[in-house]
Amino acid sequence: xxxxxQHEQSTRHEIAAAPPPRQTRREFAADLVMKLGAMLGIGGxxxxxxxxxxxxxxxxxxxxxxxxxLSAIPKLGATMFNLPGNKRVVVVDTEKGLRGFSPVCTxxxxxxxxxxxxxxxxxxxxxxxxxxNGRVVSGPPQRPLDEMKLxxxxxxxxxxxxxxxxxx
Ligand code: FES
Numbered sequence: 001x002x003x004x005x006q007h008e009q010s011t012r013h014e015i016a017a018a019p020p021p022r023q024t025r026r027e028f029a030a031d032l033v034m035k036l037g038a039m040l041g042i043g044g045x046x047x048x049x050x051x052x053x054x055x056x057x058x059x060x061x062x063x064x065x066x067x068x069x070l071s072a073i074p075k076l077g078a079t080m081f082n083l084p085g086n087k088r089v090v091v092v093d094t095e096k097g098l099r100g101f102s103p104v105c106t107x108x109x110x111x112x113x114x115x116x117x118x119x120x121x122x123x124x125x126x127x128x129x130x131x132x133n134g135r136v137v138s139g140p141p142q143r144p145l146d147e148m149k150l151x152x153x154x155x156x157x158x159x160x161x162x163x164x165x166x167x168x
Contacts, residue, residue: 064158078114100148107141
């Protein structure tokens with residue numbers, strides 16, 4: 001084992017005790033900008049990850065869509081109207097007022113037809129039959145036609161549909 005000279009010992013001691021080099025203002029500013037950038041980047045990623053986990057869903061609101069003229073619906077009869085988006089509504093004048101139904105059969109999705117002489121909807125696919133209130137009369141369907149809410153304004157029939165579209 002060798003014993004270092006006294007001169008070597010004092011040099012090591014001086015190096016160990018030397019204060020850390022001071023940052024210049026420019027280095028400090030650059031360091032600060034880098035740290036802020038990193039914090040903002042991490043914050044942005046956290047916000048995006050949070051919105052991925054908990055998506056922001058626009059609130060559900062009811063929108064009235066014009067279907068057709070009230071005068072087009074015969075007394076105790078039904079009329080089919082086209083709606084935007086390739087959809088349809090059947091508006092029926094029942095003993096208790098107007099009712100709207102989706103014409104899509106609840107069995108396998110064929111479009112039902114109104115038979116005014118029988119006051120019934122009959123599905124052409126498997127002869128499912130519904131009364132003028134959408135209730136199943138006979139055939140394979142297990143549930144009534146889907147009802148669509150209606151309003152009447154100034155002689156126009158409007159269908160009220162829920163939507164989540166953002167206001168433009
Ligand atoms: S699809 Fe209508 S009865 Fe089958």
